[in-house]
Amino acid sequence: MDTTQRTDQQRSADRRRRELLEAADRVVLRDGPGASMNAIAAEAGITKPILYRHFGDKGGLYAALATRHTDALLDSLRAALDAPAERRERVEATLDTYLSAIEARPQVYRFLMHPAEGTPGDQGFDVGKHSAPLLRRMGEELAQVIGERLDLGPDSRQLARVWGHGIVGMMHAAGDWWLGERPCSRAELVGSLADLLWGRLAAAGDKVGGPGF
Amino acid sequence: MDTTQRTDQQRSADRRRRELLEAADRVVLRDGPGASMNAIAAEAGITKPILYRHFGDKGGLYAALATRHTDALLDSLRAALDAPAERRERVEATLDTYLSAIEARPQVYRFLMHPAEGTPGDQGFDVGKHSAPLLRRMGEELAQVIGERLDLGPDSRQLARVWGHGIVGMMHAAGDWWLGERPCSRAELVGSLADLLWGRLAAAGDKVGGPGF
DNA sequence: ACGTGCGTGTTACTTACGGTAACATCGAGT
DNA sequence: ACTCGATGTTACCGTAAGTAACACGCACGT
CATH class of the missing domain: 1.10.10 (Arc Repressor Mutant, subunit A)
Incomplete structure (x- = not known):
């Protein structure tokens, strides 16, 4: 047949x-x-x-490779995001899941974040398309979760997307820096980032002697 | 002589x-x-x-080029960061300065964020060193300002650094996404990100029907 | 005036990599 | 036996990074 x-x-x-x-x-x-x-x-x-x-071509191979790892990481993150717990705990669990992943396999992480390395057919700038697909997918995923669950008033969808990409970027940059310098434990990093998201920046007092940041 | x-x-x-x-x-x-x-x-x-x-080598040329542009952008950001205004306004001004810069010259921005393109001597992973120097420098700069001006209790320096890199990453990822999709005006994006930093994520109510994010 | 450096410039080459064309082989279905 | 399609090969092209090796010009000490 x-x-x-x-x-x-x-x-x-x-x-x-x-x-x-x-x-x-x-x-x-x-x-x-x-x-x-x-x-x-x-x-x-x-x-x-x-x-x-x-x-x-090489891009195709790398895309297939990246998709595999990205899917795996996204599954872990979804699990942490959907766990039955309070919001703060879930945020911390998600941050910790991501940081554990990049800590356990830094090479995979580096590959996923910098996939466009040896592609000479890169002409024409296409800004916006160049970001690591992993970051974009994580951002959209988080945006969806936020949009589904939080009551953000009007413009809820747009706000959720901004926050999704913003939070993912925060996680990424902080994780990247942390992985390089290891200035503190993973738990401390998670706590500090959650504090940031919980508004401690706005709540903090000025230091004596001048207007605060 | x-x-x-x-x-x-x-x-x-x-x-x-x-x-x-x-x-x-x-x-x-x-x-x-x-x-x-x-x-x-x-x-x-x-x-x-x-x-x-x-x-x-090519890396040297690109490093010299990147340093020029990075210095210029950092000068603008420092100016916004040091302006005499309330904290929220300064945060918004800094975000807006960055977004204006990447909006005005997307090619420069792309170059600065993805400088490691055709460097075959890239072997050995060196995770932590690979991130765009611009991001790192912005993160350290912001960390310094935060640490100098805010009273964050013990671990102030470390918290400031985490936040510096985290906020810069948030700005970067959101800006990158925004530049590609243009889902809203620059002012709206600035406001949304500032809201996120001001703790609206923690303060938001759950949507009816289930536990919130 | 005359060589001696030294910075500036060139041509021509090597090496490495992405990508492709043309050819060889082998197993399954008619 | 023959064809067809997938799998595999060698040998090649174009391009780009990086490197000799050689040539000019110009200030210098003698």
Whole structure:
């Protein structure tokens, strides 16, 4: 039958694709985002053109790779976000989940945040499209949760999106800096960020001697 | 005299360096961060090896370029941050200054945020060093202002640094998203972000029907 | 006046990588 | 036996980073 034949072939192709992705994963995690297609092909035991047949170009391969990791991380975050607990606890759990993930696998994290490394067909600026897909997806996801659950008055949807992307950016930048310098424990970082979101910046008193920030 | 001779030469070299940087600036702003060294050299009316003599490698040139723009932006931000006004107004002015800058010159912004594009000597992950220098510098700068002016109790310095990087990341991610989708006016974005920093997330009521975020 | 440096500039090359064309092989269905 | 399609190969192209090696010009000490 035509359909079963197609299914077999497709299944085989999918399996192969997964194998190639796993090989690519190993190489990228070992050599960084600048890993060459030759290196990836060698790790998979094949040569370049096969990679290109499966993924089109380097961007395609990297997009497939990023999607896998991004999906996994987003699943964890969703779980933390949906846990049955008070709002503050859930915010802290989500922050901690994200920070644990980047702490446990910094290479994956770096790859996801800087996927556009060796793509020379980069002309035309396209500002707005260049941000790491992970950040955008996390932002939209959080925006949806906020919009669904919080009563923010009129403009609720727009406010939720601004906050979603803003909070994700806060988490990302603070996490990036923390991962590099390790100035405090993860728990302290989580607490400090939650405090920031809880308005301690506005509530803090000026220091003696001048107008506060 | 030896010293005056050296000074003359150095002065001439510095002038040349500035000219080359300006040419590089034009090309990078026109062609994006993927601009080739050949193109930059051609714009400057010379050939590649001279660029390499002045800047070592592409990374050196880009670092010099980024420093120029970063310094300029940081000066603007410092001015907004130091303006004589209430805290909320100053926060809004700073956000607006940043957003105006990235809105006015998106190419510069993209270049500053994604400077590591064609640097194959990228091996070894060095997580923590990879973030855009602009973000780090803005974060440290803001941390310093916060630490100087706000009374945050014990751990003041550390809290200030977390917040500095966190707020900068919030501004960056929200700005990046906003620049791509333009979902609202700049003033609305500024207001929404300031509201977030002012604790409206914690204060918001749950939507009817379930526990809030 | 004459070499001696030294900064400025060039051409021509190497190396590495993304991407592609053309050819070889093997297994399944007619 | 023959075709078709997927899998695989070698060999190549274009481009871009980075590097000799060589050439000019100009101030200097003698």
